[in-house]
Amino acid sequence: MERPELPLQQLHAFVVLAEELHFGRAATRLGIAQPPLSQQIRRLEDRVGHALFSREPGRIGLTPAGRELLPPARHALTGLADGLAAAREVGSGRAGRLRIGFAASLALTVLPGLLRTFRERFPAVQLDIQEMTTTPQLAALRERTIDLGLLREPPAHDAELGFGTVLTERFVAVLPSAHPLAAQRLVRVEQLAGCPFVLLPRAVGPPLYDQITGLCVAAGFTPRVAQHAVEWQTVCALVETGLGVSLAPESIRRIRLKGVAFRRIEPGIARTRVAVAWRKNDSNPLVPRLLAALDQEPPV
Incomplete structure (x- = not known):
């Protein structure tokens, strides 16, 4: 037989009366008249099937059944109060969980300062940080497996997603230290025409890939891609081995490899866009909180 649920109002009345052991004081504490309190206790006793209080002239006390019910009743009321408080914190954007996807190269620029600022302001928020390239981030946003993405070169228009510019960066040439062009302070893109290239696969970020190859086409050649690598760290490591050269966002300079040289390029007007x-x-109140934190980040 299914056990009936006990109304929380009756449990609350029971706990208060058990603590006061006086109908008048308990009614005053509950802010109700004494007859409604007596009715709630009677209804609760009917549900339990046993008396919860012994009633004698001038005094009441808990019966064995009442003593047995008191701890779980208190636990239920405390759990409800805690749950309501937690719900208010999450609903107001002061607590909860925020899932963020980020392109690995952004760990060299905006990500550390952003996370530090956000954690200082909202220490109760659980941050779930996932490293992924641009195309998987866009898919994860649509599939609701992340709440925000930090990526490069977002699409120009999207019916489901919104985008905001975080920063823009120039491009640099990535060269083996022993490469003849590494001796120059400035490299013209056309000087890379005869070199094999190491690039990210187009599938992980089509707009950025097209922007890089477009720089080469504008300089009069189509880059010969000798090797692909999914992350810029790997691109730089392959350049260090002499497998080729690359063009990359300027923040990649912060990857410290002894055998790699980074040089400004000419023309230097092209920029890559980092976006959120x-x-x-999305109804998650933490999303606008993080967007506000991004707006207040100093430029890198």
Whole structure:
């Protein structure tokens, strides 16, 4: 037989009366008249099937059944109060969980300062940080497995997603230290025409890939891609081995490899865009909180 649920109002009345052991004081504490209190206790006793209080002239006490019910009743009320408080914190954006995808290269620029600022302001928020390239981030946002993305070169328009610019960066040439062009302070893109290239696969970030290859086409050649690598750290490591050269966002300079030289390029007007992405219809109150923290980040 299914056990009936006990109304929380009756449990609350029971706990207060058990603590006061006086109907008048308990009614005053509950802010109700004494007859409604007596009715709630009677209804609760009917549900339990046993008296919860012994009633004698001038005094009441807990019966064995009442003493047995008191600890779980208190636990239920405390759990409800804690749950309501937690719900208020999450609903107001002061607590909860925020899942963030980020391109690995952004760990060299905006990500550390952003996370530090956000954690200082909202220490109760659980941050779930996932490293992924641009295309998987866009898919994860649509599939609701992340709440925000930090990526490079987002699409120009998207019906589901919103985008905001975080920063822009120049491009640099990535060269083996022993390469003849490494002796120059400035490298013209056309000087890379005869070199094999190491690039990210187009599938992980089509706009950035097209921007890099477009720089080469504008300089009069199509880059010969000798090797692909999913992360910029790996691109630089392959350049160090002499497998080729690359063009990369300027922040990649912060990857410290002894056998790699980074040089400014000419023309130097091209820039890559770092953006934050989010779902336009997302109801998570933590999303606008992080967007506000990004707006207040100093430029890198």
